[in-house]
Amino acid sequence: MSEPNKLRLQGEEAPVAIVGAGYAGLALANSLHLRSVPYVIYDARSLPFVHVTGGAKFDVPSFDHIAKKLELNAPEKYESGGPCRKDVIDSLLERVKSNLVSSQRIVGIEHRSGLFYLQSWRNGRNLKDEPAKPLGPFRSVVGADGIFSVVRERALPNTFLIGDARWAGDRWYDLGLRRIDRGANIALIDGLELGQVMVTMDQSSWIGGKFCAYDISRRRSMRTFFSLAAIACLVALIKSQWHDNVDMRNPIGTLGEILFSDECLARDQSKPLITFQLHKGLQLLFGRKGHYSVLRPSLLFWVQITALIIIHSIVSIILAIIIYYGIIQRRGSTFAKLLCWGGILPFAVSFPIFLTRTFNLSNRAVRVATAATPTLVTFRCLEALHGSSPHSVEGSVWNYCLYYSSVIEFVFDERTGSPAKASWADVWRKGRVCLVNFMVVSLLLSYMELHVYRPFLTGNGGAFMGITTYVQPGHIGNNFLAAVLTSSTVATGTAAFGFAICGIAGVLTLDVFDDPMFQSISVSDFWGRRWNRMVHGVLKRGVYKPVRKRSSRTIAALATFVASGLLHEYVLFILSIPTPTPESSEAFTRYEPCYGNQFCFFAWNGMLMALEYMLKSWTAASRLNLPVPTVVRSLLVVSTALPVSHWFTDEYVRSGLFSHYAVGFPVIVESSEHISL
Numbered sequence: 001m002s003e004p005n006k007l008r009l010q011g012e013e014a015p016v017a018i019v020g021a022g023y024a025g026l027a028l029a030n031s032l033h034l035r036s037v038p039y040v041i042y043d044a045r046s047l048p049f050v051h052v053t054g055g056a057k058f059d060v061p062s063f064d065h066i067a068k069k070l071e072l073n074a075p076e077k078y079e080s081g082g083p084c085r086k087d088v089i090d091s092l093l094e095r096v097k098s099n100l101v102s103s104q105r106i107v108g109i110e111h112r113s114g115l116f117y118l119q120s121w122r123n124g125r126n127l128k129d130e131p132a133k134p135l136g137p138f139r140s141v142v143g144a145d146g147i148f149s150v151v152r153e154r155a156l157p158n159t160f161l162i163g164d165a166r167w168a169g170d171r172w173y174d175l176g177l178r179r180i181d182r183g184a185n186i187a188l189i190d191g192l193e194l195g196q197v198m199v200t201m202d203q204s205s206w207i208g209g210k211f212c213a214y215d216i217s218r219r220r221s222m223r224t225f226f227s228l229a230a231i232a233c234l235v236a237l238i239k240s241q242w243h244d245n246v247d248m249r250n251p252i253g254t255l256g257e258i259l260f261s262d263e264c265l266a267r268d269q270s271k272p273l274i275t276f277q278l279h280k281g282l283q284l285l286f287g288r289k290g291h292y293s294v295l296r297p298s299l300l301f302w303v304q305i306t307a308l309i310i311i312h313s314i315v316s317i318i319l320a321i322i323i324y325y326g327i328i329q330r331r332g333s334t335f336a337k338l339l340c341w342g343g344i345l346p347f348a349v350s351f352p353i354f355l356t357r358t359f360n361l362s363n364r365a366v367r368v369a370t371a372a373t374p375t376l377v378t379f380r381c382l383e384a385l386h387g388s389s390p391h392s393v394e395g396s397v398w399n400y401c402l403y404y405s406s407v408i409e410f411v412f413d414e415r416t417g418s419p420a421k422a423s424w425a426d427v428w429r430k431g432r433v434c435l436v437n438f439m440v441v442s443l444l445l446s447y448m449e450l451h452v453y454r455p456f457l458t459g460n461g462g463a464f465m466g467i468t469t470y471v472q473p474g475h476i477g478n479n480f481l482a483a484v485l486t487s488s489t490v491a492t493g494t495a496a497f498g499f500a501i502c503g504i505a506g507v508l509t510l511d512v513f514d515d516p517m518f519q520s521i522s523v524s525d526f527w528g529r530r531w532n533r534m535v536h537g538v539l540k541r542g543v544y545k546p547v548r549k550r551s552s553r554t555i556a557a558l559a560t561f562v563a564s565g566l567l568h569e570y571v572l573f574i575l576s577i578p579t580p581t582p583e584s585s586e587a588f589t590r591y592e593p594c595y596g597n598q599f600c601f602f603a604w605n606g607m608l609m610a611l612e613y614m615l616k617s618w619t620a621a622s623r624l625n626l627p628v629p630t631v632v633r634s635l636l637v638v639s640t641a642l643p644v645s646h647w648f649t650d651e652y653v654r655s656g657l658f659s660h661y662a663v664g665f666p667v668i669v670e671s672s673e674h675i676s677l
Helices: 023-034 063-070 085-099 150-154 177-200 213-245 251-259 280-286 299-328 334-358 364-370 372-386 391-395 397-405 424-450 467-471 473-505 523-530 533-548 553-575 597-617 619-623 630-639 646-654 657-664
Strands: 016-019 039-042 104-112 115-122 133-138 140-143 159-161 272-277 291-295 668-671
Touching: 016 023, 016 115, 016 133, 023 039, 023 063, 023 085, 023 177, 039 085, 063 085, 063 177, 104 133, 104 150, 115 140, 140 150, 150 159, 150 213, 159 213, 299 334, 299 364, 299 372, 299 397, 299 473, 299 657, 334 364, 334 372, 334 553, 364 372, 364 553, 364 657, 372 397, 372 533, 372 553, 391 397, 424 473, 424 657, 424 668, 467 473, 473 630, 473 646, 473 657, 523 533, 523 597, 523 630, 533 553, 553 597, 597 646, 646 657
Parallel strands: 016 039, 016 140, 140 159
Antiparallel strands: 104 115, 115 133, 272 291, 291 668
16 A cells, blocks of 8 residues: 555544445545545455446446546446446546555444544454454544444444445435435445545534434434334323223224324313412412313324324325326426326315315314325425426435425435435424424413403404404404414424424424514515425415416415415315214314405415515615614514404414314313312
8 A cells, every 4th residue: 555645633644544445435535535635445355346236237327427526537438328337446446546455354443532543354354363453543434334334333423424334224214225226326425525525624523414423323313212202102192092992803993093083172071280279469460260270281182193194194105206207207298287287186185075084083273284285285296397396306206205205394405415414403403492382382372262362352353343443452462462373383283293303214304483473574584484484385386486487576476375375265174174073062063164364364465575575676665774673673574464364363263273272282271170289
């Protein structure tokens, strides 16, 4: 092995040790060689490498790009459409063979004084009469040693994984199919990218990142923890219902009846967690006396929603395959248009009706979960038809299925075209957001239910009132609390599923809400970047962009709000679907929606958005930039919609949606049992 380029670290020559001379390891070695970074490669095999599996040719879509970046002597043309495996290995070895140490199987890693030392067996095998040979020191160690990686097993900080060592078991949900199908391509890209990272990052910032063995190990531990926790919760739920309710002659059918039973609606039968009486001072402050109970949240409520989301994911993956090959691959054809408008959209719209009647879903908050299919599939099908899908998701049918599979959108890495990885910080941040919103919803539901969702006195009621009533402080206050409750309720559910997906799958998900009530600086900022960004995304790609190609920005914005209004009117229809349930309980009362109010609300906001666009084009308005605090500006923005926001929230109050949501939260209610603690 010739002497590599020198790099002095703490007074010693410390090259990068690359364990494994496969596609990933050789690509990294070439990348470091071009950047004058010292390196040494260790491999258990002996030269020449004759172990080339998988056939003479293989599919590496990025090989031309990689060969150009690494300045390889690769043939310009290939027979049968692809490079030969032997040619690829030879071109990768040509420049770095002098830095390759063969017949050295690495069996251990030690970390001392900021440097690494490797333990190896000579000739690639354990000799009983000879101890493991120490090698080093090294500034860093990169594991390119396959699915049984020694570097991954130790997972030390400042060690890295590429190729199969990084991917094996990381995408457990694809059963290894992605690694088999595109393993060589991924390995070569990993080696190229890590070589760039190791040059641009200084020593103090190396710890962390998607190649870091320590971070990868933590992500896997995190997924294991969340998976076991989810299984434990499900087992506990089944065990609590099994003995008395399951018919052993048909356990699966009976278990389905238990899963979607109406027990979670019987709030009057719930056992309180705690019962208490207000202090006399608080009784005078709130003007209320009596005893109160904190009701126990129903775990079955959340299990039902989770089950429906899983059903949605399975159906969406099947539809994604059909859309990918039937619409995306045939975009612009008559067949694609017929499949979209005559097949996919009617199925998506009717699917919640099928679920509601099949499982006899009486809880209207649970029914809202069934609206995920028509909401996401409908507009994603339209964006596929018009070519406005995110660029990364159409790269392969696998990415497109991932795009459809989750009710919360994955964040895709534009450089690799793959879902971005979630770190521990991402998981805990989403967990913190979920917990905060959960507490806010619990307190708001307790307060609003005690006051029948009208805590402040107003004049006339109803959807359309006298002009003066719209600006009364009590009316504005009621609408503001209802808007915060709506925002926090949806944010809790989306944050909970985002938290679970990040924890179990290790994939970063979109933050659906970004504090719209207190951080918005304009109407477009409120609706476009902070309020329900997931629905905004599919509306923008499925409605706004197609309309924008044929008309002005104002018309496209109005069309988007019209589509949003129709979508929310459809949700009211889902809430009103009758089911054969007892009529005696308040939770089962029929609901006759007043259609048109929510459409008017979104039409109003569409006009506000159009007005904002026109004002921005006015020179004097565009130059006006007053130093107003963000909270004040946000309240001014929200105040443009608050006078009419009851058009949006009153239907949810009338339908009992918020009361049905309260089943899953620890709410405070007035208690008839006077129990002193």
